[in-house]
Amino acid sequence: MDILRGIAVTPGVAIGEAMILEAADYRIPYRTVADDEVEEELARLDAAFEKSIAGVIEQAEWLNANLGRDAARVFDWHVGVLKDPQLRKNIETLVSEHKVSAAHAVSDVMRNYQRRFMQMTDPLLVERIRDVQDIERRLLRHTLGDQTEDLAHLKEPVILVAHDLTPTQTAQLAATKVAAVALDSGAATSHTAILLRSWGRPGVIGLSDFSTRVSAGDTVIIDATNQLVIANPNRETLQEYEGRAARFGELEHELDEMASLPATTCDGEEIQLFCNVEFPHEASIGAAKGAAGIGLYRTEFLFLRPEGAPSEDEQYEAYCEAIDGANGGTVTIRTFDLGADKYTQQRSYEQERNPMLGLRSIRYSLQNLDMFKDQLRAILRASGRGQLRLMFPLISSLMEFRQAKMTVYDAMEDLEEEGIAVARDIPIGMMLETPSAAIQIKEFCREVNFVSIGTNDLIQYLLAVDRGNERVSQFYTPSHPAVLRVLRDVVKTCTRSGVSCSLCGEMAGQPLYTVFLLGIGLRELSMAPANIPEVKKLIRLVSIPQTQRIARRALSFDTERQVTNYLRDETRKLLPDDPI
Amino acid sequence: MVANKQGLHARPVMAFVDRASQSRSRVTVANITRKGEAVDGKSAMQMMILEATQGCVLRIGAKGVDARETVDALAALVEAGFKTDSPQPSD
Known part of the structure; x- marks a missing residue:
């Protein structure tokens, strides 16, 4: 039995057999194969070598044609290594005699060579490690093949275990029989985590090397409620969890009943709960969970399709679908929050050294005006269809906001000249995600129609912590006293200025912070649909004076640990039966 | 050398x-200067x-029908500095 603690993305309990998605750029664990599978593994190796050689030759030919022979010759040695009979024999012996998987054999032999290069003294030769790694990855890619395809053809539910998933792979999970996910990497607020949350089935991430500890077919328990995964449980543990899984089903049923109840505090204050969506079809899921509308529509996920960038018409259709799905509720569309991601990095001439502080979000849109205008046109065309609001991400100065707003009016004029009706009074707001915007909130309040606090980025910029970097992500926490104070000040200024203010980061969906957020005066929260019932349950249990008292106390602490412990105690008092 | x-x-x-690899003999190469073990002369990785x-002394051995001419050809190649060091006309 092997127990590991990680970070939960969606609460829940699942028990099943592990399916492992191995990655060519990560350590391939030692795995053995059955006697009758050896032939298959050897054939897999044959094919991998063949494809790799063809791949290198193709690459060399392209280089030869485009950059000349010298550039192409770099790959001669790659071909030489891939055709090296000795190397091939070493790998095959591991498979045929030691019965290890083809992928592990490749990795084992290549890593041994990498170690030999590491011990050399000649710097030119030490650099060859990069070539050896390159050859290893290429071979592994072809040995592992496209496992995403296997996911689509699952016959039985499985627990998917992987080192990491790309956002595109994650987006495809909904169409598979995967019952729960366990990932080695991933901070709680990465794109992958956001997609896992919207997928809605249990998941635990940040498990360091879990994917190398389990084998395909092992029994795995995902206890996302307690942030645990258990591989190969003993009989008592398994029985205990079978009972828990059943109870969790009951709790979920109880929470489902929340959908039709109003989100009103026990002293009668009405709280608006919205949902965050990545794809338009999720609007109706949110409505079913009791959301009053969409508080954050992350439109950049339109780029995650295999077809690439969406056209104006495709966007228009997506926005219409979201408005219709929201069933008359307000829909707040955030313009593209691209940058610091695969899409823009692949298209930039030079990879940015610090993309989180680079050309991203509204900056990217304002430098790619054609694309930005296409999006604004699509949004404005859909504006007459329902209660639509428009906001810009990552605003860091007033000039930036004014420039973005001007672009909206330009697009409006163009559309009107073409005879297309638009809602001229569409509310235009900003995401508050940078320390500079928080400091200048008073000035912003004179120019924006509404403010939506994006805590994911705000916290990362305020605390100078890359939320996606596992080595520092433990410093990323909404409980930091500086975060709490900034939130209080922003909400206070907005309230005084009469500007509507909501909060749409992951923090809004964490029951731990619900009482605090109400206590500082927030009346609008937007979160993943799956979080709405629990947050609503909590809201219905508290009174406003009670939340104000708790918020004041939370703001009086010096350290995040005190804040977290205090809020956890207070939340547990309110929800003694629920795991927080 | x-x-x-x-x-x-x-x-x-x-x-x-x-x-x-053109040779039908088994080719082994050892780096005398670094006192390393003999490796397979047909293996791109081991070589x-x-x-x-530069300056290392190699011992080239061959065993087989064309052993003599293989060793001579390979030794000549090493001592001539592979000729590949001089820039070749690009096409």
Whole structure:
């Protein structure tokens, strides 16, 4: 039995057999194969070598044609290594005699060579490690093949275990029989985590090397409620969890009943709960969970399709679908929050050294005006269809906001000249995600129609912590006293200025912070649909004076640990039966 | 002795391996200077691991029907600095 603690993305309990998605750029664990599978593994190796050689030759030919022979010759040695009979024999012996998987054999032999290069003294030769790694990855890619395809053809539910998933792979999970996910990497607020949350089935991430500890077919328990995964449980543990899984089903049923109840505090204050969506079809899921509308529509996920960038018409259709799905509720569309991601990095001439502080979000849109205008046109065309609001991400100065707003009016004029009706009074707001915007909130309040606090980025910029970097992500926490104070000040200024203010980061969906957020005066929260019932349950249990008292106390602490412990105690008092 | 400045880096290694692979003999190469074990002269990976930098003395051995001429050809290749060091006309 092997127990590991990680970070939960969606609460829940699942028990099943592990399916492992191995990655060519990560350590391939030692795995053995059955006697009758050896032939298959050897054939897999044959094919991998063949494809790799063809791949290198193709690459060399392209280089030869485009950059000349010298550039192409770099790959001669790659071909030489891939055709090296000795190397091939070493790998095959591991498979045929030691019965290890083809992928592990490749990795084992290549890593041994990498170690030999590491011990050399000649710097030119030490650099060859990069070539050896390159050859290893290429071979592994072809040995592992496209496992995403296997996911689509699952016959039985499985627990998917992987080192990491790309956002595109994650987006495809909904169409598979995967019952729960366990990932080695991933901070709680990465794109992958956001997609896992919207997928809605249990998941635990940040498990360091879990994917190398389990084998395909092992029994795995995902206890996302307690942030645990258990591989190969003993009989008592398994029985205990079978009972828990059943109870969790009951709790979920109880929470489902929340959908039709109003989100009103026990002293009668009405709280608006919205949902965050990545794809338009999720609007109706949110409505079913009791959301009053969409508080954050992350439109950049339109780029995650295999077809690439969406056209104006495709966007228009997506926005219409979201408005219709929201069933008359307000829909707040955030313009593209691209940058610091695969899409823009692949298209930039030079990879940015610090993309989180680079050309991203509204900056990217304002430098790619054609694309930005296409999006604004699509949004404005859909504006007459329902209660639509428009906001810009990552605003860091007033000039930036004014420039973005001007672009909206330009697009409006163009559309009107073409005879297309638009809602001229569409509310235009900003995401508050940078320390500079928080400091200048008073000035912003004179120019924006509404403010939506994006805590994911705000916290990362305020605390100078890359939320996606596992080595520092433990410093990323909404409980930091500086975060709490900034939130209080922003909400206070907005309230005084009469500007509507909501909060749409992951923090809004964490029951731990619900009482605090109400206590500082927030009346609008937007979160993943799956979080709405629990947050609503909590809201219905508290009174406003009670939340104000708790918020004041939370703001009086010096350290995040005190804040977290205090809020956890207070939340547990309110929800003694629920795991927080 | 390895004559060329950069030693047995990628291109010379491939020139060596290509020539050795034409032979029907078993080819072994040892780096005397570094006191390393003998490696397979037909292996692109092992020849690189030989770490044969400029000035290293190599012992080339061959066993088989064309052993003599293989060793002579390979030794000549190494001592001539592989000729590949001089720039070749690009096409």
